[in-house]
Amino acid sequence: GVTGEYFRYKHLFWKQPSEKDREEAIETATKIRCDVCEAVLTQLLEGVRTPNEDNIADALEGNVEYEKTGDPVTDRMLDHKKGCNKHFKDELIAKGWTVRGCNEVDPTRSSLEPCLYQDPKARPNQQAVDSYETWKEVLFHACEQTVSRFSDSLSAYLAESLPGVPLTQRKSVIRLGCEKHAKCVSAHSRKAANDAASAKANSNDNNEKKKTTTTKSNKGKDKDKDKDKKTKNEKPKGKVKPVIKSAPANSKAGRGAKAKQQ
Numbered sequence: 001g002v003t004g005e006y007f008r009y010k011h012l013f014w015k016q017p018s019e020k021d022r023e024e025a026i027e028t029a030t031k032i033r034c035d036v037c038e039a040v041l042t043q044l045l046e047g048v049r050t051p052n053e054d055n056i057a058d059a060l061e062g063n064v065e066y067e068k069t070g071d072p073v074t075d076r077m078l079d080h081k082k083g084c085n086k087h088f089k090d091e092l093i094a095k096g097w098t099v100r101g102c103n104e105v106d107p108t109r110s111s112l113e114p115c116l117y118q119d120p121k122a123r124p125n126q127q128a129v130d131s132y133e134t135w136k137e138v139l140f141h142a143c144e145q146t147v148s149r150f151s152d153s154l155s156a157y158l159a160e161s162l163p164g165v166p167l168t169q170r171k172s173v174i175r176l177g178c179e180k181h182a183k184c185v186s187a188h189s190r191k192a193a194n195d196a197a198s199a200k201a202n203s204n205d206n207n208e209k210k211k212t213t214t215t216k217s218n219k220g221k222d223k224d225k226d227k228d229k230k231t232k233n234e235k236p237k238g239k240v241k242p243v244i245k246s247a248p249a250n251s252k253a254g255r256g257a258k259a260k261q262q
Contacts (some may be wrong), residue, residue, distance in 0.1 A: 025140075029139075042174055
């Protein structure tokens with residue numbers, strides 16, 4: 001049957017999407033959907049003048065009427081260009097967002113993990129935006145799993161939380177909405193976060209043990225030094241008899257002592 005890709009794109013240049021491609025896109029989307037949710041909401045809210053629940057809900061739904069072009073393929077795509085079918089193109093791809101290996105974005109990250117990345121200078125033309133590529137499906141599914149699926153909860157939360165919030169704090173409010181209300185944190189992300197926290201805790205424990213051992217060792221050395229110092233400075237108890245050395249017999253003092261004895 002006809003799948004969603006045929007309603008989202010006009011061009012399939014390289015190959016027809018397979019079931020394996022779809023499964024990989026859906027799985028990869030779970031790893032970046034918090035970032036996708038945040039990016040989409042940030043872009044959409046810039047166009048909402050009054051952030052009440054109805055206005056935010058309208059922005060998330062993305063219901064736009066397009067004029068017919070006369071081209072069946074284009075008109076079919078535009079008929080379905082609503083919600084995340086619209087957002088992943090207009091708010092992400094068209095504005096330079098893409099998916100890259102995390103090591104390209106952050107050298108400390110693993111290349112096996114995907115990361116959302118924006119290149120402000122890379123703005124694709126409309127043909128590129130409307131052309132199928134697997135990474136674009138990752139963005140679509142990440143949006144679908146969060147912004148679309150939990151649009152009602154997000155609208156209510158944002159309408160209550162955003163008014164009066166300075167622009168500098170909007171990012172944290174939106175991020176919390178994605179994590180708590182759009183449930184973007186996957187089991188994979190939770191496991192990674194728990195593993196990182198556990199590794200950090202173990203590292204701290206090891207450092208503390210080393211610190212304790214070093215402290216005990218230093219205390220032992222200081223104790224030994226104090227003991228040696230005390231022994232050297234300690235005066236002997238009781239009277240000390242003077243040591244009288246005998247003068248050699250052939251010395252002047254020795255001959256005088258011998259004559260006296262006689």
